[in-house]
Amino acid sequence: MYETNYHRPRDLAEAESQFAAAAEARYLAGGMTLLPTMKQRLAAPSDLVDLGRLAELKGIAVTTDAVTIGAGVTHAEVAEAPEIRAALPALAALAGQIGDPHVRHRGTIGGSLANDDPAADYPAAVLALGATIRTTRRELAAEEFFQGLFTTALEEGEILVSVTFPLAARAAYAKFPNPASRYAMAGVFVARMPDGAVRVGVTGAGQDGVYRDAAFEAALEADFAPAALDPIEVDASAMLSDLHGSAAYRANLVKVMAKRAVAAAG
Amino acid sequence: MTSISITVNGTTRRAEVEGRTLLVALLRETFGLTGTHVGCDTSQCGACVVHVDGKAVKSCTMLAAQADGCQVRTIEGLAQGDQLHPVQAAFHEHHGLQCGFCTPGMIMAAVDMIERHDARLDEATIRHELEGNICRCTGYHNIVKAIQAAADQMAGLRQAAE
Numbered sequence: 437m438y439e440t441n442y443h444r445p446r447d448l449a450e451a452e453s454q455f456a457a458a459a460e461a462r463y464l465a466g467g468m469t470l471l472p473t474m475k476q477r478l479a480a481p482s483d484l485v486d487l488g489r490l491a492e493l494k495g496i497a498v499t500t501d502a503v504t505i506g507a508g509v510t511h512a513e514v515a516e517a518p519e520i521r522a523a524l525p526a527l528a529a530l531a532g533q534i535g536d537p538h539v540r541h542r543g544t545i546g547g548s549l550a551n552d553d554p555a556a557d558y559p560a561a562v563l564a565l566g567a568t569i570r571t572t573r574r575e576l577a578a579e580e581f582f583q584g585l586f587t588t589a590l591e592e593g594e595i596l597v598s599v600t601f602p603l604a605a606r607a608a609y610a611k612f613p614n615p616a617s618r619y620a621m622a623g624v625f626v627a628r629m630p631d632g633a634v635r636v637g638v639t640g641a642g643q644d645g646v647y648r649d650a651a652f653e654a655a656l657e658a659d660f661a662p663a664a665l666d667p668i669e670v671d672a673s674a675m676l677s678d679l680h681g682s683a684a685y686r687a688n689l690v691k692v693m694a695k696r697a698v699a700a701a702g
Numbered sequence: 703m704t705s706i707s708i709t710v711n712g713t714t715r716r717a718e719v720e721g722r723t724l725l726v727a728l729l730r731e732t733f734g735l736t737g738t739h740v741g742c743d744t745s746q747c748g749a750c751v752v753h754v755d756g757k758a759v760k761s762c763t764m765l766a767a768q769a770d771g772c773q774v775r776t777i778e779g780l781a782q783g784d785q786l787h788p789v790q791a792a793f794h795e796h797h798g799l800q801c802g803f804c805t806p807g808m809i810m811a812a813v814d815m816i817e818r819h820d821a822r823l824d825e826a827t828i829r830h831e832l833e834g835n836i837c838r839c840t841g842y843h844n845i846v847k848a849i850q851a852a853a854d855q856m857a858g859l860r861q862a863a864e
């Protein structure tokens with residue numbers, strides 16, 4: 437790892453000013469993506485601004501129709517929070533499937549979303565539930581936030597503060613993990629909202645990162661059952677293809693995971 | 703350089719660290735606590751697992767500066783004198799190791815999982831919980847047996863204490 441200057445700001449305002457003052461700064465949250473990348477020398481920020489202890493990024497709040505989670509809340513905290521397990525159990529279950537216990541103790545929801553890895557789990561839930569992302573500068577709808585592989589709407593120095601997930605009537609996440617890395621080879625989050633609308637977020641598989649599947653959504657709005665997806669062909673030409681799996685394999689996996697998610701959502 | 707203070711196995715220590723110094727490097731190279739191992743470059747193997755403020759973390763993927771002010775427990779902090787921790791004793795009893803390279807991380811992960819599950823563990827849970835720890839020797843079988851035995855014993859001790 438190249439040398440870097442470590443900073444621990446007292447609050448969000450100081451974090452933004454430390455970021456702005458540095459030559460090439462990066463925010464540090466759980467470090468579960470950024471530190472391995474720095475160890476490989478794929479990233480070499482001159483300065484690290486550690487958001488890890490900021491109280492403004494902590495906290496979970498549940499209302500009658502939404503769950504709000506601070507950007508600095510860890511995957512383990514989301515998985516275990518009794519209020520999330522009661523209000524939005526599919527999200528708690530998703531968090532409990534990220535990586536391994538040690539990664540979940542450090543990794544945060546804000547870090548995962550800011551990083552926008554095409555195989556990360558949270559983006560599927562953010563898109564499927566139509567979550568709102570609050571930053572130090574504005575609010576963004578899920579659709580505006582994700583902009584392709586490892587790319588989000590966040591501007592230089594902007595900090596993701598919290599995510600608000602509307603509660604679903606029924607929801608579930610089904611993931612086929614890569615056996616070595618635990619990242620999603622295909623992960624599908626299915627949500628049936630209180631007004632009957634169905635939204636499906638797919639991660640791990642698409643060439644342009646996380647996406648919504650309109651064909652799945654229409655079929656499930658007509659009939660919320662796994663078999664409703666049988667006639668739908670997933671377009672392999674839009675799928676990722678790498679040493680872990682071909683595009684055709686992933687296309688099939690997306691449909692299998694979608695059916696499992698619908699079955700689990702009940 | 704940043705000046706930090708960390709309590710390791712009950713003793714508070716100060717150190718001057720570079721921004722890039724990893725917690726595992728501080729433990730091994732500055733404090734001489736070489737029981738914590740480094741088995742990979744990709745944050746996947748778990749040989750480096752220690753507890754920071756009571757939670758199992760990969761010390762190869764945390765900066766020493768991030769642990770400033772924290773309580774750190776390493777494999778060296780488990781035994782009390784000659785008295786092995788129940789998880790250490792169970793690894794010995796059930797042959798939960800061959801070369802021993804993964805063992806410190808396995809044991810620290812095991813202690814964390816037993817504490818989080820209040821010592822109530824079954825085989826499937828143990829195997830699932832070990833996803834962040836890789837062993838190239840044992841095939842995991844005896845590791846799982848050792849953790850199960852230690853958890854059962856610790857559950858018994860808890861009941862007896864109640």
Ligand SMILES: Cc1cc2nc3c(=O)[nH]c(=O)nc-3n(C[C@H](O)[C@H](O)[C@H](O)COP(=O)(O)OP(=O)(O)OC[C@H]3O[C@@H](n4cnc5c(N)ncnc54)[C@H](O)[C@@H]3O)c2cc1C
Nearest residue numbers: 465466467468469470535543544547550556557596618619
């Ligand atoms: C072995 C292993 C297995 C994993 N498996 C999975 C998996 O199965 N599924 C999965 O989804 N992920 C997985 N991950 C990634 C993990 O979820 C990370 O925690 C996550 O991607 C990044 O979160 P972090 O808090 O660690 O962020 P960091 O690594 O600290 O930061 C990541 C990026 O986000 C930026 N950032 C962080 N917080 C903010 C903020 N609040 N505002 C603006 N920018 C910010 C940083 O500058 C950096 O660019 C795995 C990681 C490891 C090491």
Ligand code: FES
Nearest residue numbers: 741745747748762
């Ligand atoms: S050394 Fe392999 S995970 Fe830390």
Ligand code: FES
Nearest residue numbers: 800804837838839
């Ligand atoms: S005992 Fe050799 S790696 Fe586990």
